[in-house]
Amino acid sequence: MKSTWYASFRSFLRAVAGAALGLSLGLLICKLVGESPLKVLHVLYQSSFGSGYDFGMTLFYTAPLILTGLAVAIPLKGGLFNIGAEGQLTVGALAAAWAGVIGASIQSPVIAVVFATSSAFLAGGLWGLLPGFLKARQGSHEVITTIMLNFIAAGVTAYFTLYSIKDPVSAQAETIPLPEAFHLKPFAAFNGAPMGGLIFFLILLAVGIHYALWKSSWGYSLKALGENETAAETYGISRGRSWMSSMFLAGGVAGLVGLVEVLGNSHRFKIGFSADYGFVGIAVALVARGNILGVLPSAFLFGILQKGSASLDLETDKITRDLSYLIQGLIILGVSAEDLWGWIWQLVRRKK
Amino acid sequence: MSALEFRGVSKCFGSFFANRDLSFSVEPGTIHGLIGENGAGKSTAMKALFGIYPIDGGTILIQGKPVRNKSPVQAMRLGIGMVHQHFMLAGPETVLDNIILGHEPGFLRLDRERALEELKKISETYGLHFQKWHARVDELSVGEQQRVEILKLLYQRSAILILDEPTAVLTPQEVTELFENLKRLKAEGKTIILISHKLKEVLTHTDSVTVLRRGECVGTRVTAETNEDELAQMMVGRPVSFTYEGERKVFAKADESRAVLRVERLTIEGVSEPLRKVGFDLRPAEILGVAGVQGNGQTTLLRFLSNPSRYRSADGEYRFAGANRMGSNPLALRRAGMALVPEDRLSEGLLLEQDLVENYLLGQHEDPRFVRNGMIDRSKLRPRVEAAIRDFDIRPPYTNIWASRLSGGNQQKLVIARALDSNPNTLLIAHPTRGVDVGAIERIHEAIMKERNAGKSILLFSSELDELMDLSDRILVFYNGAVAAEFSRREFDPWAIGRVMGGGAK
Ligand SMILES: Nc1ncnc2c1ncn2[C@@H]1O[C@H](COP(=O)(O)OP(=O)(O)OP(=O)(O)O)[C@@H](O)[C@H]1O
Numbered sequence: 001m002k003s004t005w006y007a008s009f010r011s012f013l014r015a016v017a018g019a020a021l022g023l024s025l026g027l028l029i030c031k032l033v034g035e036s037p038l039k040v041l042h043v044l045y046q047s048s049f050g051s052g053y054d055f056g057m058t059l060f061y062t063a064p065l066i067l068t069g070l071a072v073a074i075p076l077k078g079g080l081f082n083i084g085a086e087g088q089l090t091v092g093a094l095a096a097a098w099a100g101v102i103g104a105s106i107q108s109p110v111i112a113v114v115f116a117t118s119s120a121f122l123a124g125g126l127w128g129l130l131p132g133f134l135k136a137r138q139g140s141h142e143v144i145t146t147i148m149l150n151f152i153a154a155g156v157t158a159y160f161t162l163y164s165i166k167d168p169v170s171a172q173a174e175t176i177p178l179p180e181a182f183h184l185k186p187f188a189a190f191n192g193a194p195m196g197g198l199i200f201f202l203i204l205l206a207v208g209i210h211y212a213l214w215k216s217s218w219g220y221s222l223k224a225l226g227e228n229e230t231a232a233e234t235y236g237i238s239r240g241r242s243w244m245s246s247m248f249l250a251g252g253v254a255g256l257v258g259l260v261e262v263l264g265n266s267h268r269f270k271i272g273f274s275a276d277y278g279f280v281g282i283a284v285a286l287v288a289r290g291n292i293l294g295v296l297p298s299a300f301l302f303g304i305l306q307k308g309s310a311s312l313d314l315e316t317d318k319i320t321r322d323l324s325y326l327i328q329g330l331i332i333l334g335v336s337a338e339d340l341w342g343w344i345w346q347l348v349r350r351k352k
Numbered sequence: 353m354s355a356l357e358f359r360g361v362s363k364c365f366g367s368f369f370a371n372r373d374l375s376f377s378v379e380p381g382t383i384h385g386l387i388g389e390n391g392a393g394k395s396t397a398m399k400a401l402f403g404i405y406p407i408d409g410g411t412i413l414i415q416g417k418p419v420r421n422k423s424p425v426q427a428m429r430l431g432i433g434m435v436h437q438h439f440m441l442a443g444p445e446t447v448l449d450n451i452i453l454g455h456e457p458g459f460l461r462l463d464r465e466r467a468l469e470e471l472k473k474i475s476e477t478y479g480l481h482f483q484k485w486h487a488r489v490d491e492l493s494v495g496e497q498q499r500v501e502i503l504k505l506l507y508q509r510s511a512i513l514i515l516d517e518p519t520a521v522l523t524p525q526e527v528t529e530l531f532e533n534l535k536r537l538k539a540e541g542k543t544i545i546l547i548s549h550k551l552k553e554v555l556t557h558t559d560s561v562t563v564l565r566r567g568e569c570v571g572t573r574v575t576a577e578t579n580e581d582e583l584a585q586m587m588v589g590r591p592v593s594f595t596y597e598g599e600r601k602v603f604a605k606a607d608e609s610r611a612v613l614r615v616e617r618l619t620i621e622g623v624s625e626p627l628r629k630v631g632f633d634l635r636p637a638e639i640l641g642v643a644g645v646q647g648n649g650q651t652t653l654l655r656f657l658s659n660p661s662r663y664r665s666a667d668g669e670y671r672f673a674g675a676n677r678m679g680s681n682p683l684a685l686r687r688a689g690m691a692l693v694p695e696d697r698l699s700e701g702l703l704l705e706q707d708l709v710e711n712y713l714l715g716q717h718e719d720p721r722f723v724r725n726g727m728i729d730r731s732k733l734r735p736r737v738e739a740a741i742r743d744f745d746i747r748p749p750y751t752n753i754w755a756s757r758l759s760g761g762n763q764q765k766l767v768i769a770r771a772l773d774s775n776p777n778t779l780l781i782a783h784p785t786r787g788v789d790v791g792a793i794e795r796i797h798e799a800i801m802k803e804r805n806a807g808k809s810i811l812l813f814s815s816e817l818d819e820l821m822d823l824s825d826r827i828l829v830f831y832n833g834a835v836a837a838e839f840s841r842r843e844f845d846p847w848a849i850g851r852v853m854g855g856g857a858k
């Protein structure tokens with residue numbers, strides 16, 4: 001009999017096979033436009049693993065995607081589609097920067113980082129809680145409310161950036177820089193790429209959330225709700241509590257992008273810093289098939305592609321940025337086309 | 353020439369043979385019964401015929417021609433129609449749309465008017481009375497959904513109709529009607545395959561019967577030449593008794609003030625099955641049966657009693673285990689000792705894409721036996737599930753398969769085992785043996801009676817009057833949202849109860 005772990009393992013294998021298929025299709029297209037597929041592969045490899053700096057940068061692209069991927073995957077367990085990670089991370093990042101302004105006198109790095117982390121988590125969390133609350137209370141569809149809250153978040157954070165904590169010295173739309181105690185140190189081995197121990201923290205976070213969802217009665221309720229709302233309700237699982245808590249957690253996790261960007265990299269909040277992390281997070285979660293641990297490799301894959309797309313543009317003649325997005329798209333398609341695999345499998349069986 | 357023939361048909365799931373080398377044939381213009389224990393492979397065989405599963409060996413012949421149905425659409429084109437054991441209507445759409453889905457009259461355009469005309473004609477010709485063409489399917493009762501499914505087949509002009517346990521969810525009146533209709537269809541030359549666990553039904557209404565056991569064909573009989581005992585013996589492999597004959601412990605006359613559950617003047621308006629001034633007591637060590645034609649308030653009553661928080665507008669009194677329970681949620685009731693077997697196991701009772709352990713946890717997900725500090729200890733749960741599988745003979749006996757892989761009757765056993773697991777003092781049980789085979793009915797009835805004899809209180813909802821009369825100490829008959837009459841065990845009489853169910857006086 002097929003056990004659960006066997007099923008997840010098979011699903012993982014299928015995902016890998018899907019990525020390979022998508023990549024092959026992409027390489028075929030490269031070949032068609034006159035670029036050697038081997039060269040493309042080489043550039044991709046070099047740009048993500050070629051040096052300490054490159055690897056560090058790949059991880060730097062990966063980190064926010066882990067967070068936003070989680071922010072989409074968590075509520076998905078309960079049947080909610082969180083399109084609002086973008087807004088949640090913006091609000092969280094601003095809160096992290098603001099924590100630095102308020103806590104300018106904090107000397108201890110530990111206290112500073114904990115303070116900024118909790119501010120980012122809380123702000124993002126509340127931003128996520130709101131659509132969860134509206135859904136539970138009014139039945140407002142979360143897709144619509146989270147999209148609207150993305151716009152509102154952009155407006156609100158821009159306002160505060162420009163009028164409350166703007167850096168008076170800078171000509172850019174950015175906040176007052178963080179004091180030294182708030183800076184996260186990158187690894188020296190990364191030769192200047194802004195990524196350090198934080199990446200381990202994020203991996204631990206994903207593992208912890210996975211564990212909580214699997215082990216806790218809260219996680220069970222959420223899963224049951226996502227699987228069969230009527231049955232969950234019949235057996236006393238409260239929709240409101242599950243939805244609100246999962247959206248709060250998701251928003252909070254998205255808000256931690258503030259750690260990567262504000263504490264780890266630019267040391268301040270800049271309007272428009274996010275390279276659509278919130279939206280790419282949707283793709284990350286879907287490629288991971290909503291599996292919490294699956295978000296880690298999935299985000300890494302997207303990190304590699306994102307880092308690689310810039311290099312491909314620069315280092316090959318034929319492959320432009322758009323084309324590398326196309327390749328990215330094909331890979332996503334290959335992974336997410338689960339039905340396609342079932343279909344191919346059936347064809348093979350019929351032939352026999 | 354046979355309308356349909358199975359020649360050595362096999363179907364496996366992995367290494368497990370759900371059907372092995374099945375051979376039988378069905379003559380045109382007859383009603384052919386297909387019976388067997390839960391998990392014997394009845395649904396699987398019919399799904400193979402209907403093109404849902406590809407077969408792994410053998411041949412299926414229709415009108416003597418071998419066919420290979422790759423999909424239900426193809427099967428429908430060959431004139432095969434199927435009403436599934438678990439209905440497959442699209443939730444929020446209207447009845448009309450559900451019926452004409454995929455068979456729209458007119459080209460590229462829905463001509464609902466025309467379809468409706470035709471449907472009304474069909475429903476009249478076959479005497480399947482139905483009015484709510486524009487209601488949403490998920491607002492219909494189970495019985496009504498069933499009627500829609502059958503109308504859909506008639507609308508598709510199927511020549512071979514497969515009905516997978518059609519009567520499991522119908523009221524006695526509806527069952528009578530259904531069989532009248534089937535007879536009419538038969539007279540018109542249609543061929544009908546009927547899956548059922550009710551041997552009486554099979555014996556009265558079919559022309560021939562095929563018996564399956566553990567995936568294999570035990571034999572085919574001409575109905576007129578066989579009897580209940582022979583069929584049961586063929587199905588189970590041992591003699592079976594059909595009524596509950598176990599011990600019914602006599603208790604000192606129950607003290608009426610000691611009711612564990614009391615409802616007074618309960619009124620719920622604004623729902624599809626309203627309740628009007630319902631009142632009754634449920635006492636220790638008794639089985640209180642609830643009878644009534646479907647749609648007379650029983651569904652609302654059960655839903656209210658198990659989850660009052662869902663009915664904010666309810667008026668009246670509901671006391672359970674010494675406390676007021678208006679507005680309570682299911683977990684609070686559970687902590688006070690209540691357990692539930694809901695009406696519809698699929699939509700209300702199971703997480704289909706989770707394994708049996710996860711399903712067993714539903715409702716017990718905050719039970720201190722398995723949960724400490726909010727963390728679930730599944731290693732404590734698994735042995736319980738294994739015990740349930742043994743006690744109720746759930747097949748296949750694995751804890752790590754999805755609930756959707758169990759046959760209908762085995763799913764039902766799981767839901768019942770789960771309800772009994774927490775050793776509740778009060779049980780709300782609906783249709784406990786719906787879709788369950790004769791052997792398992794015995795086991796389930798014994799389990800319910802054991803609870804009663806141990807002093808527990810049981811509120812038993814069932815559309816089987818026989819079952820209610822076998823088990824209950826008292827029966828409440830619902831009519832039009834109210835308790836129309838109460839019968840004590842001495843007074844049990846199917847005709848009298850039936851009269852009250854139809855709106856007559858006691
Ligand atoms: N999709 C599936 N995958 C694996 N096993 C399955 C699947 N569907 C059914 N089975 C198994 O095949 C066997 C036959 O199932 P089937 O549903 O045909 O039984 P049935 O005779 O209709 O029983 P019931 O009277 O309970 O409805 C069962 O043991 C069941 O667990």
Ligand SMILES: [Mg+2]
Binds near residue numbers: 394395396437760761
């Ligand atoms: Mg079946």
